[in-house]
Amino acid sequence: MAVKDxxxxxxxxxxxxxxxxxxxxxxxxxxxxxxxxxxxxxxxVVSPEDFSQAAENLTREVYDAAGIENGQRILDVGCGFGGTIASLNENFSGVELIGLNIDTRQLVRAQEKIKACSGNLICFTKGNACWLPFPDQSFDVVLAVECIFHFPQRRQFFEEAFRILKPGGRLALSDFVPRAFLLPLTALSMKWPFSRGFFGRCNLQCTLAQYKSLAENTGFKPRVEKDITKNTLPTYSFLRAMGEELKIKDPSAKFETWIVEWASRLRLLRYLVLSFERIK
Ligand SMILES: C[S@@+](CC[C@H](N)C(=O)[O-])C[C@H]1O[C@@H](n2cnc3c(N)ncnc32)[C@H](O)[C@@H]1O
Structure with missing residues (x-):
């Protein structure tokens, strides 16, 4: 799948x-x-400095859910500008960190910004989360921080994560998880023209029960399940302020953020940190 797609x-x-x-x-x-x-x-008022600390906190919530230790080999899928890799690099030693993203432009920035320290190794590579370009049983941990909703299929990603994890290895992620009765609305968000909005194609279609059966059917057992919805709510006022300042023209930016905010405030959509362990 090309970046233009x-x-x-x-x-x-x-x-x-x-x-x-x-x-x-x-x-x-x-x-x-x-x-x-x-x-x-x-x-x-939330400042950019406050927001950057909140962003760092979320990354740590996700990787703490994986129980990371020094010396491990860790893959961060959908690594963005490499923030999770940077944080792991600063907080662990002797780790091998691989960031994977479908968008080369983000990888170029990550590569420029992040330099390995503490005996760590860092590498960024282009790839699709559903076709991971790595051998079987080659990682201790796979992370996916707030990106799984963009992947072509959750099931295929789970199967790939299972394949490349060593037995006992961990998968940790964060996601927007709907209550079952919200599914008709989130299904609508994937239809044209909504699928062409500011945030691109987002599949918010996996309930917690579906995550549990997905994990079970792909060889994982649940490890951590943390509802952090209320800890994400202060973000919305900051996003609104940034949107005004940047004069974002695309009306879908405001609309999509507003829907997610209110679905979250009403607890129809929860923000969850989840982790799973590969069964041997
Ligand atoms: C909301 S951003 C999160 C970035 C990063 N995980 C972070 O927390 O800063 C979503 C990321 O998923 C990446 N992405 C989207 N589809 C992908 C795919 N199929 N395979 C790999 N990465 C993908 C995007 O390029 C983007 O970097």
């Missing part, structure tokens, strides 16, 4: 703004591109 207008905007030296955007989204985790609701 992926269509992620939000990354086109980010890359253009970062290229132009937008300092606020660099702080907020130059490392991680996700919703963030707020341990407490912030007081007053």
């Amino acid at each position: 992926i269509l992620l207008p939000y990354f086109d905007l980010l890359l253009a703004q970062l290229e132009q030296g937008n300092a606020k955007l660099e702080l907020a989204f130059g490392r991680h591109v996700h919703w963030g985790y707020w341990p407490q609701a912030p007081q007053g």
Whole structure:
């Protein structure tokens, strides 16, 4: 699948703004591109610095769910600008870190920004999450931070993660997970013209029960299940402010964010951190 088929207008905007030296955007989204985790609701207006800390927190929530240890071989699928790889590099030693993304432009930036330290090895590679270009049983951990909804198929990604993980290896991810009765609405979001919106094609169609059966059917047992919806809510005011400042023209940017915000506030859509262990 070529990048032109992926269509992620939000990354086109980010890359253009970062290229132009937008300092606020660099702080907020130059490392991680996700919703963030707020341990407490912030007081007053959220700054780009606050947001960047929240983004770092979310990454740690996901990799902590995998129980990472020094010396492991870790794949970060849909690695964005490499923020999770950067954080692992700063916090662990003797790890081999591989970031995989379908978009070369993001990989180029990650490669430029992140230098290995503490005896770690880092490599970025182009690829599709559903066809992982790695041998069987070659990783201890596979991570997918807030990206699985873009992949062509969750099941195929789980099968690929199972194949490349060693027995006992872990898969950890974060995702927007709907209650079953929200499925007709999230199905609509995948139909034209909604599938061509600011956030590209997003499949928010996997309920928690479906995740559990998906894991069971692909050889995993559940490990961690954490509902962090309330810890993501302060992000919306920041996204609105950034949207105004950047004068984003695409009406779907506002509309899609508004739908996700209200579905989350009403707990119809939950933001979950999930991890699974490959059964031997
Ligand atoms: C919301 S961003 C998250 C980026 C990163 N995980 C982070 O937390 O900063 C979604 C990422 O998924 C990547 N992506 C989308 N479809 C993909 C696919 N089929 N295979 C690999 N990466 C993909 C996008 O290019 C983008 O980097």
